[in-house]
Amino acid sequence: MPQVSLTVNGKKHTVQVEARTLLVELLREKLGLTGTHVGCDTSQCGACVVHVDGISAKSCTMLALQAEGTDVTTIEGLAAADGTLHPMQEMFREHHALQCGFCTPGMVMSAIDLVNSHPDGMTEKEIREGLEGNLCRCTGYHNIVKAIAAAHPLMHANAAE
């Protein structure tokens, strides 16, 4: 069985996997990181989004072996060591941007990449279009959009410090 070496949330792992193993299966089943979810089988819902080398990626659409040598961040790796939430997590809580919580990890990871890639600010339309790859069935997105808009200045202020 082939093996893959990668860093997940700052920790190095070398794992033997079947060649067809998806990155999300490696995370959930081999590493026990069940915060990343699987909501579909056609790469549409975005519940499985993680960051691979800082860029959002659908971990159900990537083979584990393709993650060789990469640095992966999952929802479990976002908060600071002392438990302080990432500003995006904090704004999701503040603006009630989650209900059942199932799409939330992927939504938060996508949202962070979206904000990172728009340092000069985002319109509501840009936020909505930027969420094209993530489905939420509970919230109607209204509060997710608000949370992302609120997190934007916090994240870029933090980055500027």
Add this chain to the structure above:
Amino acid sequence: MGFEGIGASVRRKEDLRFLSGRGNYTDDINRPGQVYAFIKRSDRPHATINRIDTTEAAAAPGVVAVFTGPDMAADGIGGLPCGWQIHNKDGSPMAEPPHPVIATGKVRHVGDPVAVVIAETKQQAKDAAELLVIDYTDLPSMAETTDAIAPGAPEVHDGVAGNICYDWHIGDQAVVDAVFAKADHVVKLDLVNNRLIPNAMEPRVALGDFDTSSGDFTLYTTSQNPHVIRLLMGAFVLHIPENKLRVVAPDVGGGFGSKIYHYAEEAIVTWAAGKLRRPVKWTAERSESFMSDAHGRDHVSTAELALDKDGIFLGLRILTVANMGAYLSTFAPCVPTYLYATLLAGVYKTPVIYCNVKAVFTNTVPVDAYRGAGRPEASFLLERLVDVAAHDTGLDRLELRRKNFIPADAFPYQTPVALQYDSGDYQTTLRVALANADWDGFEARRTEAKSRGKLRGIGISTYLEACGIAPSAVVGSLGARAGLYEVAEIRVHPTGSVTVFTGTHSHGQGHETTLAQLVVDQLGVPLSQVDVVHGDTAKIPFGMGTYGSRSLAVGGSAMVKAMDKIITKGKKIAAHLMEAAVEDIEFADNKFTVAGTDKSKTLTDISLAAYVPHNYPIEELEPGLDETAFYDPKNFTFPGGCHVAEVEIDPETGVVAVVNFVAVDDVGRVVNPMIVEGQVQGGVAQGIGQALLESAVYDKSGQLLSGSYMDYTMPRADNLPNFQVSTENTMCTHNPLGSKGCGEVGAIGSPPAVINAVVDALKDYGVRHLDMPATAPKLWSIMQGAH
């Protein structure tokens, strides 16, 4: 600590674990020695199973077992039960054909389970299932609701003539016919309520476990009501006594009704775990969800409204054909009857109503309650019909509504279709919604849009629903095979913190917060010292779960009753400790006080005395401070309100943009406004989805064409606007909280508002009615045809 009681938008207690990836969903649970089940499903809508050869599959790497229908039958496993019996017009019971857990003899819809392959890994089970040889003979089939009752239609079940599950009615047809014969206007409308696929983001999962030392079974499942599953599966399917069966529904990623029902996979994994003496896990792939989760809606109706010359409604006459799918799902029969036809008075004084409902079998996935369940079908029908009546008679659509509203001083109001409304104020919700939507300024916006080449329309719906289900005796007399009370246990711990054990289940609604706020309010305990436990039959008393917007109105009322008992007992302990008469003890703000004195004891003083009863009235009072209450509601609750949608259509493409959406709802007492707004926003999004985007599409034979997110259009962020959501509440008069429920109002009120707006935008094209979804190709074709 700020204000945390009833009325405070406190942030949710559950969010921290969900936001940090520490939720505990069913698929996150794994048991030692676990094996994986893959369900082989029918790929054809209707066929005889001649033979299933499992030899090769059983010999494949990692395979532990392969089971088919006859294997379950050999163990005496019966079919899946139906929880509601409807009677025909003539008093005979509905047709209730068997629903085998694994198809036996025939398959009746695409997705019907045919075999289960269990292996050491999920991939091995899936690979081995490819090796099953299934010899079918295809049978004639159909999927469309009206095709089921066409002459010569193929029969889905032997012995169910004409595919009729039931032919039911409500009201006096002769009386209604007589009213129609004399009416000045009769407005007629044929309409379809499109079939939807619920699509909670978490696919269903079931994990069966068997403890070889105790002989106990545990089922972990994505359910909205674990006790209901334990009762149905234990007593009716697997014959496991309830003391040997535990059902756990941990964090559940959305339900919207689709996770109420007892599904085949739950029985399969539990039964297989017992046979194999190993835990068995099944996780749905999304494509399986599409063809195995109960679908929603799917009505075809003819509606007629009789009016006098002034536009006063005289009578309503409805014929509806409702699609049940291939089998009866758990609560399917009640949806197009008692959750639909009884709502046809809506907010109007219509004096006589007749409704005939024919429920039919087709070769499709079973249909059951989906967010709103029957009530969206009723509100869409009524609110379209009222707009069409305005169109046909030339009366103003607002005026027509206003003059037919049940007035605010008419409550309690008995409708002609069984329900008695307790409270409401429809003129107020209408007035506020029109103001919030700037209805009067609309024509200027239409003109401005026209200058940009866009067609702008505005639509309204003034709707009502019934929820907070339900009085047990009433639903029992209507055919329910269950009680619909709720239960709560309030455990005050020795040091004064509180655990609530509720029979309701939270799968996104935020009960861990809202229900805790009730404790803050009534017992004065800080929110941080209140925890809410739900979803485990080993922990909570026998409760009925969450659906029909019942958790606060029914489950919250049970909590109020249990806390009343805590206070009553606490007063006795306080009277003893403070050497006062019980009648002189008052309780407020976490303190028991001797009236008119400054002598008081905190709840913690009392709970400590209750658990360490050294100085205690032990002759008269048991130790401990832990009370349980069951609450059976006296009536349904009746949320209602007004939704206004404003749309713009691009005539070049037919694409509809919802540019403004206003909801003003009456949901009774609001505990957490932030959560209520979130519930309404989510419901509205699903309603807009139904109106513009979503539809379960079958071909004529019963092949599901919209079987993935590539084909079934889920609303995405850029399909939806910001919502202006607010409430104008009148209190429910028959439960102690005054709450009515808010979970479904969004999905019930919004679809007709959106379609009314689309029809309004297209008025220059002579459009009188449009069925949902109003997709771009449909509208584009209409506009092309009109040119």
